[in-house]
Amino acid sequence: MDHWRLAYLGMRHFPHELTEFELNTFFTFSARERALIDGRRSHLYRLAVALHLGFVRMTGRTLDAYKQIPKRLWQHLGEQLGIEPPDLGTLRALYDNRTDTLADHQRLAYDALGFQPMAEHQRRYIVRWLKERLSGRQDRSTALFDLKQWLYEHRVLIVHNRALRQLIVQAVQDVETALTRRLEATFGAAALDQWGMLLPRPESGGASLQQWLWSVPLRNSTNQMGELFRKIERLTKLSVHCSWPAECNEAVVRHYARRCANRPPSVSKRVRQPIRRLEAACFMRYALCVATDQLLWMLARWQRKMVNEAGSKVDAKRPDLKAQLRDFATAVKALATDVTLAHDALIERLVQLADTTLAQSGPSRASLVRAQLLTKQRVTRAMLAKLLTLPFASETSHPVTDALEVLRTIYVCGERELPVDVLVPVGRAWQRIVTGEDRVQALLAFEWATLSALRVALRNGSVFVEHSFAFRSRATLLIPDDVWKAQRNHYYGHLKLSQDPKEYIEPVCEHLSEGLERLAQAVSRGEVRVDTAIHLDPMSAQRAEPAVEALRRAIFNVHPDGQLPRILLEIDSETRFSWLLLGREPRARSELLMVYAAVLAHGTSMSAAEVARMVPELSAGAIRQMMHRVADERVLREAADAVLGFMHRHPIAAHWGRADLASSDMMSLETTRTVWQARADPRRRTASIGVYTHVRDRWGIFYDQPIVLNERQAGVAIEGAIRQEGTDDVSQLAVDTHGYTDFGMAVARGLGFDLCPRLAHLRDRRLHVPVSMSVPEALAAVVDRDVQLEAIEVIWDDFVRLVASIQSGHCTAVQALTRFGAAARGLPLYDGGVALGRLFRSIYLIDYFTLPAFRAELQHVLNRGEAVHTVQRAIHQGKIPVELTRHRHTLMAVSSSLSLLTNSVLAWNTMHMQQAIERIETLGQTPVLPDYLRRIAPTYLEGINLRGTFEFPVADYAHRLMPSLAIGMPMAGREARG
Structure with a gap:
């Protein structure tokens, strides 16, 4: 169901006014419905049946006789049926003392649309469905909308909200009781009660245990890592690390932990049992898992810092290679120009000079960096001693866990040398020193080799920590073995993939072979140049056309000035996104303002206090409370999707581009250097957090997610394309170089769409084909016959299982590409996935080089993403408030x-552009062609004020946003309340 329809579900009355879109969508009837309406014996009854039909279609429930009917609706129905509309405010006069007739018309309407009242077996099923839903998504705020959507889609009449809330409360209570009992069986009621009592008690620096555990690192430093070690040690002493029940999954833990953390500890003490036990246990588990994740992320950053510092010291001591080369060239030139030297003497001097220069070559920079790292004995050993307290594990015997056991034994015994009989393989780079005569140096090298191998093993998941969200084992990310064996055919069918890899690969190879011939023909025609790489002439800039500029001026000359508050109100009145954020209709003007203020405090660089100063009616405390309430990226994304759907309902949007084409790219938002997740933006040189957005070719953001800068973005690009619900399926996603890997291209194709990267490096422009494939002579220099089809066939079932795990939600694309991507180099699954991805990359490159229209289309959609970033920067000017950077859920908000x-x-902008185009077409003075409209964007910012004192004219839109308050209220009264 489209997100914009959710706000209508369960409405008990009509809005004060209905838009043309609403009238045409809900109150336009099919031939079968017209026949049913025309079967009534009087005009009034025909209008009444039509009214009931449209209301059930719009809301999923029946219309009572005493509800107000907008006059415009009577007129629309009269025009539809060819009947003079009556002068009736409600249906009360029509059904006076005729309750049977009212019931008959209601039943006729919902029967015609396939609806039925809720039966007892359906009520029981709904409770079970709610329990399943709550096991993966615990928030109650959106449960009411989800339940209404389920009822509407299954053609069950929506009952009163009170009855629906009772079903939700019953399901929530049953789920919470079952979870609490499972925790009590695992840890014991006494331990859970102890955790609840400890949370409000002072722990560190005067703060309560709850506040201390919820705090995040202030920066990347060993002191902050020590604080995380202390948190893990404290929670381990409380036995929080013991076997955690699988029923309390990550979604459950995060929900109840946040609910506990958003209340002061003194208030949490008054929460009744058994909910207090559930919240306390989930909070402790969340604190342990997050502390572990933060520690291991900071460990990898600490290792990179140590290596960089060692490299800087080495570079400072190493001779300047450029100076050496310059001296050598100067000496050669001096000898060559010395006329006093005989030929034989010149040759002898040149040979001496060359021998001297060659003798200066010393050890490699990498070996010098390793030698420098060996001087960091104290900090390295202290770090490893702390790491040995963590329960690292592996699914099979692993060199890293074996090395950690060796170090644990050495540290316990107080040894300073590595025993000769230690044969744990920890990396070739350190092997020479580890096996050398100096056993003290061997131990130091073994420690650094273990740290390096641990970093890689944690990244690819071969080594994991049980109490972690981000560093779980690879097995937990995949569909379980028993489920895969039982439902393997189902997953293959859902992905539309053949179970025989040869059937899948054969058409891919045929397509590639045809593409090579097409590329060779383009080379022969001079359209493409080939030497050691493939080259294209630069694209020429699109020339400005006077007709397009004239149409653009005609559209934007009548464009009204906009104030951000009125823009929000106007769009909300069309989409009711505030209803989605609250989970219901706003109950008062102040509540509606708090929703807008919370969105502004999250989405701009203003803090809650700054927004309160711009909206004088609200206090900073009230805004913060509403920020906690709406800080769920799912409901915020649903609201953004509802606005996107409204935008694309305008006819102009169909001219902007393809419905199945999109782009994705990252934009950095500046923050302070003390934020531990911040990284330096390579362009702006400021500490920043990344926001990765997916933008349609028809404009508008349909997915977003925060990311850490300077990391590969293929996973987040794929994740957004498959998780989005704001548009139709995407068949092609344009990305830049950071947004693709060969393995990622294979995964994306398995999920049903193509990654289309704009490649920055010539090395990525080589074509890869199977070993046995014939290649045109003109392309021999740029084609590598290095794809082993057997490598793909061997891992095909494992690869499809991985793709199915991403598609079904067992893991995210980010997790999958982190664990099974480049960090898993050498594993058959990775090698086979890269081989398949190279085939798809070669096919894409051939299309890119030989199809100018395709090339221009990709460039066009990537430029649209950059234009949307310009609008985002105009809205978000400044730094992200520090309090919003501490936790991932606030960054997602x-x-x-x-x-x-x-x-x-x-x-x-789209709405007013559409109105301007309709006026222009009516006048007929300026040509309006589809190609012209494609080049006029809705990113117009002139005349839009995004700052200043915010004044919200709620009274102008109260009949749409708060119809329950507006219905029956005199206009003057509504203005007084506005």
Whole structure:
């Protein structure tokens, strides 16, 4: 169901006004429905049946006789049926003392649309369905909308909200009781009660245990890592690390932990049992897992820092290679120009000079860096001694876990040398020193080799920690073995993949062979140049056309000035995204303002206190409370999707581009250097957090997520394309060089779409084909016959299992590409996936080089992503407030709120552009061609004020946003409340 329809479900009355879109969508009837309507014996009854039909279609429930009917609706129905509309405010006069007739018309309407009242067996099933839903998504705020959507889609009449909330409460209570009993069986009721009592007690620096555990690192430093070690040690002493029940999954833990953390510890003490036990246990588990994740992330960063420092010291001491080369060249030139030297003497001097220069070559830089690292004995050994307290594990025997056991024994015994009989393989780079005569140096090298191998093993998941969210074992990311064996055929069919790898690979190779012939023909025609790589002439800039500029001026000359508050109100009145954020209709003007303020505090660089100063009616405390309430990226994304759907309902949007084409790219948002997740933006040289957005070719953001800078983005690009619900399926996703890997291209193709990268490096422009494939002579210099089809066939079932695990939600694409991507180099699954990805990359490159229209289309959609980033930067000016950078869920709220605000501005522009085009077409003075409209973007910012004192004219839109308050209220009264 489209997100914009959710706000109508379960409405008990009509809005004060209905838009043309609403009238045409819900109150336009098919031939079968017209026949049913025309079967009534009087005009009034025909209008009444039509009214009931449209209301059930719009809301999924029946219309009572006493509800107000908008006059415009009577007129629309009269025009539809060819009947003079009556002068009736409600149906009360029509059904006076005729309750049987009212019931008959209601039943006729919902029977015609396939609806039925809820039966007892359906009520029981709904409770079971709610329990399953709550096991993966615990928030109650959106449960009501989800339940209404389920009822509508299954054609069950939606009952009163009170009855639906009772079902939700019953399901929540049953789920919480079952989870609490499972925790009590695992840890014991006494231990859970002890955890609950400890949380409000002082722990560190005067703060309570809850506040201390919820705090995040202030920066990347060994002191902050020590604080994390202390947290893990404290929780381990409380036995939080013991076997955690699988029923309490990550979604459950995060939900109840956040609910506990958002309350002061003194308030949490008053929470009744058994909910207090559930919240305390989940909070402790969350704190342990997050502390472990933060520690291991900071460990990898600490290792890189140590290597960089060692490299800097080595570079400072090494001779300047450029100076040496310059001296050598100067000496050669001096000898060559010395006329006093005989020929034989010149040759002898040149040979001496060459021998002297060659003798200066010393050890490699890498070996010098390793030698420098060996001087860091104290910090390295202290770090490893702390790491040995963590329960690292592996699914099979692993060199890293064996090495950690060796170090644990050595440290316990107080040894300073590595025993000769230690034969654990920990990396070739350190092997010479580890096996050398100096056993003290051997131990130091063994320690660094273990740290390096541990970093790689944690990244690819071959070594893991049980109490972690991010560093789980690879097996937990895949569909379980028994499920895969039982439902393997189902997953293959859902992905539309053949179970025989040869059937899948054969058409791919045929397509590639045809593409090679097409590329060879393009080379012969001079359209493409080939030497050691493939080259294209630069694309010429698109020339400005006077007709397009004239149409653009005609559209934007009548474009009204906009204030951000009115823009939000106008778009909200069309989409009711505030209803999605609250989970219901706003109950008062102040509540509606707090929703907008919370979105602004998340999506702009303003803090809650700054927003409160710009909206004088609200306090900073009230805004913070609402920020906690709406800080769910799912409801914020649903709100952004609802605005996106409204934007694309306008006819102009169909001219902007393809529906199945999109682009994705990252934009950095500046923050302070003390944020531990911040990284230096390579362009702006400022500490920043990345926001990765997916933008449609028809404009608008349909997915967003926060990321850490300077990391590969293929996983987040794929994740957004498959998780989005704001548009139709994407068949092609344009990305830049950071957004692709060969393994990622194979995974994306398995999921049903193509990654289309804009490649920055010539080395990525080589073509890879199977070993046995024939290659045209003109392309021999740029084609590598290095793809082993047997490598793909061997891992085909494992590869499809991985793709199915991503598609079904067992893991995210980010987790899959982190664990099974480049960090898993050498594993058959990775090698086979890379081989398949290279075939798809070669096919894509051939299309890119030989199809100019395709090439221009990709460049066009990538430029649209950059234009949307310009709008985002206009909205978000400044740094992200520090309090919003501490936890991932607040960063996700920042990202999704910014997308909601951006889509609102784009949709507002689109709405007024459509109105301007309709006026232009009516006048007929300026030509309006589809190709012209494609080149006019809704990113217009002139005349839009995004700052200043915010004044929200709620009274102008109260009849749409708060119809329950507006219905029956005199206009003057509504204005007084506005």
